[in-house]
Amino acid sequence: MTQTIEMIVNGERRSAAAEARVTLADFLREKLRLTGTHLGCEHGVCGACTVMIDGVTVRSCLMLAVQARGSEVTTIEGLGDPDHLHPLQQAFRERHAFQCGFCTPGFVMSSLALLQENPSPDEQEVREVLSGNMCRCTGYQSIVEGVLLAAERGAGQVDVSGAPVTDD
Amino acid sequence: MKPGAFDYHAPSTLEEALSLLAEHADDAKVLAGGQSLVPLLSMRLARPAQLIDINAIDTLSGIRSDDGGLALGALTRERDAERSVLVAERVPLLAEALPLIGHVSIRNRGTVGGSLAHADASAELPAVALLTGAEMVVRSAASERTVPADEFFVGHFTTSMADDELLTEIRLPGGPDDAGWAFHEIARRHGDFALVGAAAMVALDGERVGEARIAMFGVAERAVRAPQAEAALTGERAGADAFAAAAADATRWLVPGADVHGSAEFRRHLAGVAVRRALATATGRAGRTS
Numbered sequence: 001m002t003q004t005i006e007m008i009v010n011g012e013r014r015s016a017a018a019e020a021r022v023t024l025a026d027f028l029r030e031k032l033r034l035t036g037t038h039l040g041c042e043h044g045v046c047g048a049c050t051v052m053i054d055g056v057t058v059r060s061c062l063m064l065a066v067q068a069r070g071s072e073v074t075t076i077e078g079l080g081d082p083d084h085l086h087p088l089q090q091a092f093r094e095r096h097a098f099q100c101g102f103c104t105p106g107f108v109m110s111s112l113a114l115l116q117e118n119p120s121p122d123e124q125e126v127r128e129v130l131s132g133n134m135c136r137c138t139g140y141q142s143i144v145e146g147v148l149l150a151a152e153r154g155a156g157q158v159d160v161s162g163a164p165v166t167d168d
Numbered sequence: 169m170k171p172g173a174f175d176y177h178a179p180s181t182l183e184e185a186l187s188l189l190a191e192h193a194d195d196a197k198v199l200a201g202g203q204s205l206v207p208l209l210s211m212r213l214a215r216p217a218q219l220i221d222i223n224a225i226d227t228l229s230g231i232r233s234d235d236g237g238l239a240l241g242a243l244t245r246e247r248d249a250e251r252s253v254l255v256a257e258r259v260p261l262l263a264e265a266l267p268l269i270g271h272v273s274i275r276n277r278g279t280v281g282g283s284l285a286h287a288d289a290s291a292e293l294p295a296v297a298l299l300t301g302a303e304m305v306v307r308s309a310a311s312e313r314t315v316p317a318d319e320f321f322v323g324h325f326t327t328s329m330a331d332d333e334l335l336t337e338i339r340l341p342g343g344p345d346d347a348g349w350a351f352h353e354i355a356r357r358h359g360d361f362a363l364v365g366a367a368a369m370v371a372l373d374g375e376r377v378g379e380a381r382i383a384m385f386g387v388a389e390r391a392v393r394a395p396q397a398e399a400a401l402t403g404e405r406a407g408a409d410a411f412a413a414a415a416a417d418a419t420r421w422l423v424p425g426a427d428v429h430g431s432a433e434f435r436r437h438l439a440g441v442a443v444r445r446a447l448a449t450a451t452g453r454a455g456r457t458s
Binding site: 001019020021022023026042043044047050056057058059061062063064066067110113128129131132 | 169170171172173174175176178199202203206207209210211219221223247270271272273274276277357358359
């Protein structure tokens with residue numbers, strides 16, 4: 001049963017036709033061609049497909065696209081671009097917080113949610129949140145350092161585009 | 169891995185959901201947080217013809233105080249319960265167990281009722297329900313009943329709910345005044361399903377144990393209490409010797425499943441360790457009344 005599914009993705013209203021059984025991850029990648037969200041295990045273990053829905057992180061392989069109808073979805077494409085990296089991306093780059101890069105979108109989204117909620121986490125809090133994401137290259141140390149560097153630079157106090165958060 | 173086809177329903181009222189369940193009972197699955205069901209759909213271990221998504225039913229969410237304890241709507245997200253001041257005050261055991269479930273992004277979606285209704289033998293919340301003496305409010309289109317936790321859990325992935333019934337609310341009593349509570353689990357990696365775990369409650373009478381409760385999970389087809397060990401511990405001087413004896417009593421008869429992560433003996437041993445630690449921690453938290 002195909003139906004039109006509409007949601008706000010990275011600030012833009014987007015819609016596409018999909019069956020109810022299509023996961024949010026597949027919808028983003030195949031219907032909206034937003035392939036920055038990566039699929040690793042497809043059953044909720046690896047965290048690669050982490051995106052934000054209405055301000056909190058979810059695993060997009062564990063949610064049906066139809067369940068995100070009307071929601072605000074933020075994917076890695078909603079952050080900076082190569083010329084204007086989000087401070088979190090910049091910090092990841094400086095600390096070599098990735099090697100092959102496959103897991104990086106998930107790590108960035110999990111870290112972003114952490115910093116938005118708690119702009120100055122300690123190392124233990126960073127490790128607690130990142131425990132839900134798997135990386136097979138870095139050994140995690142550089143990722144933790146990247147998040148702590150981003151926190152030090154106030155990455156939690158800018159919005160996804162890198163502009164300062166205002167209260168209005 | 170992609171889920172098989174199903175008809176999708178997203179009722180916005182409980183009555184609508186219950187009538188859909190009555191109509192489709194044996195080929196329907198209820199979708200709550202989806203953190204266990206969606207993987208089963210994707211791996212096609214579950215292939216329901218009808219999927220009833222209850223996420224739009226607002227009345228199924230919420231945390232309120234209930235006669236000294238707590239009542240949680242079945243659809244309450246684990247992360248919301250984890251951060252609730254009321255939960256921490258009223259049922260500290262639940263507050264301690266919740267952060268051990270998966271990871272933050274799992275708990276952002278996962279629901280308290282979903283975990284209980286899924287009834288995984290390694291899950292934390294059934295042990296919390298069993299130890300606190302929780303009651304489950306279960307509704308169908310025709311009836312409403314309240315099921316004690318001990319009668320709710322039947323086996324791995326199996327509860328006593330009928331196909332047309334829905335878990336709507338969980339009531340957790342507060343327990344004796346001045347009791348100490350503790351939850352302890354042992355997992356290979358942080359956030360993984362526990363190999364085994366234990367929950368304990370200790371109320372002290374001076375230096376002695378006035379009342380003790382012990383629950384274990386990951387050791388049998390469902391979470392279990394250890395009534396003999398609890399009775400034997402009552403009246404004993406609270407301390408390492410009594411806790412070691414209680415752990416031995418509680419685990420002697422267990423025949424845990426064995427898999428690549430651990431043999432039956434290893435799990436039985438770890439269950440004893442978890443019981444001992446939970447009893448010691450609970451005792452440290454108990455108020456001394458006399």
